[in-house]
Amino acid sequence: MTSRSAGVRSSSRTRCSPASRSTRQAFVYVFDDDGSGTTGVLFPLPGVEPANPLAAGGSYRLPGRKNATPVAWTVSSHALREEFVVIAATSPQPELEQAIAAWQRAGAGTPETARGTMGLSAAPDDNQIASAPLREVLQRAERNGDLRHWRFIFPHAANP
Numbered sequence: 001m002t003s004r005s006a007g008v009r010s011s012s013r014t015r016c017s018p019a020s021r022s023t024r025q026a027f028v029y030v031f032d033d034d035g036s037g038t039t040g041v042l043f044p045l046p047g048v049e050p051a052n053p054l055a056a057g058g059s060y061r062l063p064g065r066k067n068a069t070p071v072a073w074t075v076s077s078h079a080l081r082e083e084f085v086v087i088a089a090t091s092p093q094p095e096l097e098q099a100i101a102a103w104q105r106a107g108a109g110t111p112e113t114a115r116g117t118m119g120l121s122a123a124p125d126d127n128q129i130a131s132a133p134l135r136e137v138l139q140r141a142e143r144n145g146d147l148r149h150w151r152f153i154f155p156h157a158a159n160p
Contacts, residue, residue: 026056027088027090029086030084031100033081034117040117040118042105043062050062063120070122072121073117074119075117082117106118
């Protein structure tokens, strides 16, 4: 599946919320290709929770939390593009793990050396839908197991 967005700017923060709840554990990998020819690992990240495998039936916002603080990927340079590739598997992927072992990981460099979306910054934890009535309706409907919901949050651009 390919999805295109309106674009990102330097210092934009990005997170991924796999909303589909699996009945099986999942090994999830998120990569960034900024057009430079070098791919970076956005998830999993050392020192950031959760880690693989993600538990069955869980709800996650990636990259997760570092030292109990919610974090987001940060666009740290002007690149040709930002392309995220997400892989989910129900079993360990040792060949993939071996291939990516030496790749740059988000948050590992300094802001000056990070490229693409390889920055990692504190982010507000907005896991909860602000509207209490909408939140309650969704919670009741999801208990039946026949409804899933997705959230898309688009911050307003600052006025010039």
